Amino acid sequence: MEINTTTYKRCDLITVTGRIDSATAPQLSDTLNALMEEGRFRFVLDLSGTTFLSSAGLRVLINTQKNCKRYNRGEVVLACVPPNIHAALDLSGFVPLFRFFNDVITAVGNI
């Protein structure tokens, strides 16, 4: 898994490429936690290059969303979610808990 972070004025764009499983989810969690410690709570996650998402990755998403939404200080939105990963989010009941965008530019513009 590879993580690239781009910082914009209003949000951070996190691009995740490869697998998010029990081996790699801690790395994603560390990246997001480090940003939240800097007081950044608006994240666009670009999952266009993500090939796999397990429950370990779902835990990172839900924990980050909880942390960001607390005190209305921010939000995690998901962009370019591949169909298989959308199916996993749907089965987990996570779809109502996130906003989804089909492209990154719209996501960054609407967060």
Add this chain to the structure above:
Amino acid sequence: MEISNSSTPPTTVTQVFPGRCSSLEKIAEFVRTAAQQAGLDDFATYQVETAVDEACSNIIEHAYQNTEGEIICTCREEIDRLIITLQDQGQPFDGSNIPEPDLCCDLESRSNHGLGLYFMRKWMDEVRFEYDPALGNKLTMIKRKEK
């Protein structure tokens, strides 16, 4: 170690992996290949890959409790199904008693655990846990082929 026989069903392949998180990607590749060779479509293959990843993560975390051990993964293709068994020598682990997570509560109340087993149950046609003191844990998961 890989054992394989003829290419027409039933076909069985077995591989042994170190029971640690860094094996998950290789296990996924092994199972994905078996699912594709069994003729499962892309989504069914992804479902199998997910179920096996969750099962192996449970073995590493709960059965081996992050100590050393092996996971023996066997994929058996039959005419109408793919049967995957995972064996380990860790602590007894029986997922059949673990309740399903509550997926309808609000964000703050949402639990972080239980989703892995939920995926296994929902995306495989059969999930069976067995424990034998001599042989250890044996998990059998079955995915039927679409007709």
